[in-house]
Amino acid sequence: MTEDEERRAAELVDDDDDAVDPQLRAALDHARAGRSLARSLPRRPAPADLLVKSRRRLRLRRGRKIDLVGGFRVRVEVFAVVVLALMMMVYFLTTLL
């Protein structure tokens, strides 16, 4: 079948029309059977915990954030590094000076 014939066949199946040409009619029968099979698949309910899992995944992708004084929000990893750096700085200043 040419691409034009395939396009026409899809439209005929959609409109539940038939073709005069016996060869095309056979192709339409196959396509109709395929469409019926696809339509026979039932809808399944989404898993009950999809929302909870999606929210957890979003949190992981965004990273947890901490509110600082002054309205700043930083990622928890950044916050931890800054705190560690400050502690080390204070330690060296107090022991060396």
Add this chain to the structure above:
Amino acid sequence: MNLLEENQLVARLRKRDDRAFSEMVLRHQGVIYNLCLRLSRSPAEAEDLAQDTFVRCFLSIGEFRGASRLSTWLYRIAINLSRNRAKYLERRRYDAADRFEDVPEATLRDNAAAGHSMGEPGPLPDEAMAGLETERRVQRSLARLEPDAREVLVLRDIEGLSYAEIVDITGLAEGTVKSRLHRARVALKAAFEAEGGSTR
């Protein structure tokens, strides 16, 4: 959901409102999960894809121009993710159809028992078993189609979208969608018969 409500939801998503994210998931989870289920290899993979779709949508909402519905945007993301997943599995030579496992029988039993007045679910009816087997066979046949063919078939014949919507989601010309759809329908019938099913 009307257009006004959807615009308000999108505006809240743009502001990174977590409650808007939950609302989006609750509104669209049924459609997106079923789309992913028919495009993927197993319910577990479908769930994973659906979660990824919502997260990706939320994180990239800035790219959403609002020219189409939010559901169309979600469809597009789900399809792109499933394409990427299919390529990844192809590289790992993962045979989709052989490893497809559908809904467990317990789920079907629960569904059958939902209308049962007694508390204890009865034995699985033969008819329901036959239906489940046919569904598994159709799903395995669907998994054997080329990803491009599977996408248009799922969008048109399972999701019931219009050609205009499919064009918007896939970026293909309408003529290409139609010819691909015809080939996919014929291929599904052939694959189903190869699986031992009968369409008579």
